[in-house]
Amino acid sequence: MTLLNTTNVVKRFGGLVAVNKMTFSVDEGRIVSIIGPNGAGKTTFFNSLTGIYKPEEGQITFKGQSLIGLRPDQVAATGIARTFQNIRLFGSMTVIENILVGMHIQLKQGGLDTIFRTRKFNQEENDAEQRAKDLMEYVGLKNVGNELARNLPYGGQRRIEIARALAANPTLLLLDEPTAGMNPNESEDAIKLFRRIRDDKGITILMIEHDMRVVMGISEHISVMDYGEKIAEGSPAEIRSNQRVIEAYLGRGAAVAHEQKA
Amino acid sequence: MKSITENPVYKFLLFPIGQILIFALGASVVLSLVTVLLAFIFKFNVTDFDLVERTMLILPQVVINGVTIGFVYATIALGYTMVYGVLEFINFSHSEIFMVGGIVGIQLMAYFEHIGTLATMNEYLVIALAIILAMVVSGSLAVVVERLAYKPLRGAPKLVPLISAIGMSFFLQDIVRLILSLTTGEFNVILPKFGTFDEFWKLAVPGMEDPLRIQIKSAIMVGVAVLMLVGLNYLVNGTKVGKAIRAVAQDRPSASLMGINVNQIISITFLVGGTLGGAAGVLFALKATKLDPFSGFFPGLKAFTSAVLGGIGNLTGALLGGLVLGLLESFAASYLGIFTNGAFGAEYKDIFAFAILILVLIFRPSGLLGQTVGQKA
Structure with a gap:
């Protein structure tokens, strides 16, 4: 069953289109990742989902309810929780x-x-x-x-x-680069924790991640963003061999070289 | 098994009261010692009487006056510091919120006098009613001011709401003046005479010739202020709303993502600050006995100084700053004339308050206790 669904979401900052016609969905109980080079619009997309930014166009529905126009606290009340790329705890509280x-x-x-x-x-x-x-x-x-x-x-x-x-x-947990800055051992623990969260609590997880070991190790479904657009999606194996993804990450020349080698 | 520090009676009653006592006593003792030391130094300047003896003679009274006004400053200062903690801007209209509280309180008493029940009513009930009404009016006014003058400017550069606050301050002064001139035709609002507040409790202290005289209204002022401070401490540290206030103060976007309605919390912050200001207004009116639409300015400015002195954004700091400033002012008012052989008089006490502000800003910009509430994570 589809838990979260977005259709043609557009978020602009002045002339810059940070998220462009993002159509995307997350099924209940899955662990889903969004990857993409720096500046691809992943965090902006997260912020549009959670009500921090108001997308200019498009629809976002969660459990069949539209999230467009809701304040962040109202979005949180529908059952979406998130963590941040840069840790944002209330430092002077226990x-x-x-x-x-x-x-x-x-x-x-x-x-x-x-x-x-x-x-x-x-x-x-x-x-x-x-x-x-x-x-x-x-x-x-x-x-x-x-x-x-x-x-x-x-x-x-x-x-x-x-x-x-x-x-x-929450029903849906958004993790923004949860293993950034961790060493391989810590990442390994983190992966186990995320799996446990999904398995024990049945919480659907959507994460942005750069560490390919983590992404490939845990995701059941991956979407790739570049320049604000979704350029590919599929299983880890499909993404690994996707031409456009390799181009986005390594540049066209490198991608051609990669192909020749293969 | 919970430790003593987690026991609610300790955490929300004994601890804050103890803290208040320590601050009041500590500040009194330190300033008294400094004064006595100064008395010994200046002793040879003054020939017609024994300076040290004179100093000791009035010392207890000076301390009592200082602590009393200090609590009023602290109560007002909390309004500044709470708003600063959450929004990082100085709500300069808070002094007018305070003034409105005082005037509303006096007007209620004047109304009771007008309908002739003031003399027969229980005097403490009258004061309690005046304080409650002032709290309601000032609290609501603060919320309305925030909605009208600050909320539309959220996200604007920091100077913009500051100017708006100053404008709001003038606006409120003149609105009150307008209302007073339309209704009573008199800008000065005078506290009606009733009850026994002006009388003194006499405490005989062993080793002193004269008994210690505590005016009943001083005791009321301190008592009500302490009640407010303890209540605020409970609200901020013991409740869900308080946690939300602290969370918003530290990181507004993350707080909202935790499901906290930020606008609502900001309104509550203004409500609480305004409520405290209103209560302080009535307490101040008891002491001043006469208010006008402009009498919020100086106490407000001094409370702001207290907040900065203690570390703006820090609630405990506002309490300490208020007490220290009240005491300093009281000491200055009483001793400047004596020590300088009449060259300076009590009227120079305000210079003291603001000289302190300047010194703090130069040497310890973060205040005596630094900044904790407004700190960004």
């Missing part, structure tokens, strides 16, 4: 607090309950805290709940970002 912010949508906290700290309020708060701790453990963080997020090492911060995104109980 790890637990970061994850609790991720639960913002689900927490009710009535006004009077909050003032008088009723049993209901305490119950909800304890549950939320417990869930945050479980999520921390799920992504492989231990005993760092009360540390300030900015004091954690890079890999740890990446994990918090994922835990924070999971805290919102």
Whole structure:
């Protein structure tokens, strides 16, 4: 079943067409990647999906509901969570607090309950805290709940970002270069984590990734963007041998040479 | 097993009150020591009386006055600092929000006097009602001001909303003046006389000849301000809304992607800041007994100085800055004349406040406690 569907999405910045007629879909329960050279418009496309940018043209539907015109918080409420290319944690909040912010949508906290700290309020708060701790453990963080997020090492911060995104109980998780800056071992762990997220929680994953080992290792479906357009899509094997993709990455000359060698 | 620091009673009641006490006591003690030291230095300048003895004699009263006004400054300063934390701009119309709170409070009391119930009503109830009304009016006004004057300018260069805020400040002054002149024809709003607030509690302190005199309204001012500060601390650190405010302060786009409605949170920030300002307005009115449409300006400017002194964007800093500034001002007002043999008088106290602002900006631009709330991740 199609979870996310975009039709002819166009996003311009002045004269620059950053995303051009992007038609794209993600099936439920899949792990899907978008790849492409730097500046291909991948992150802009993500930002258009999540309501940070308003696309000039085209349709975006998620679970059959249009996302066009929704604010980022409304998009988040439909069940889309994301992480960022450059880690964007709330650095001077603790790890637990970061994850609790991720639960913002689900927490009710009535006004009077909050003032008088009723049993209901305490119950909800304890549950939320417990869930945050479980999520921390799920992504492989231990005993760092009360540390300030900015004091954690890079890999740890990446994990918090994922835990924070999971805290919102999303249906679709958008990961923007989740393994950027990781060494091969860390990437390997990350791949395992993403698989687990999909398998245990049934969360559909859409990611932008540069590390081809990660992309080819985990994706079930790959779309390739170049100059704002989708130039190819298919299974990892198909993409690996696609002429236009090789051209986009290596340049036409190199692609010809590659072909002659093959 | 939860540790003591996670116990809500400790976290939201004992800790903030302890912090307030430590700040108030610490600032008082430090400034008192400096003053006494100065008294010894200037001792030989003054020949007609013993300077040290005179200094010690009025010291407790000076401290009490300073702490009282310091809490009012702190309460106003929180409005500046919260808005700065979230939007990174100085809401210069906050001083008028504060003034409106004070005038609304006085007008309510004047209304009770007019219908003749003021003398028979419980005096504390009157003050509580005045404060609540001022909080509602100032809080709503702050939200409306944000919607009208700042929201359309979000995303504009930082100078633009700043100018808009200054314009809003003049606009509010003149609107209040217009309303007052249309309704009462009198710009000065005078606190009606009622109750026993002007009387003093006398605390006999062992080792001192005269008892310590605490005016009842000073106690009310401190009490209400502490209540506000504790409430704010709970809101910011103990609730979902507070977490959302802090998240928006640190990174607005990511906060919105976590499902936080940023506009709503900004409105709440203005609401809370305005509410505190309104309450502070009534407290200030109790002390000043007379307000006019322009009387928000100086307290507002001093509260802003407090916020900068403590580290703008930092809530704890605003509290400390307010207390330090109130005390400094009180010390300056009382001792400048004595120490300089009358060359300077109490009227020079404002110079002190703003000299502090300049010194802080030169030597420690991030303020006493640095900046935490507005910090970008």
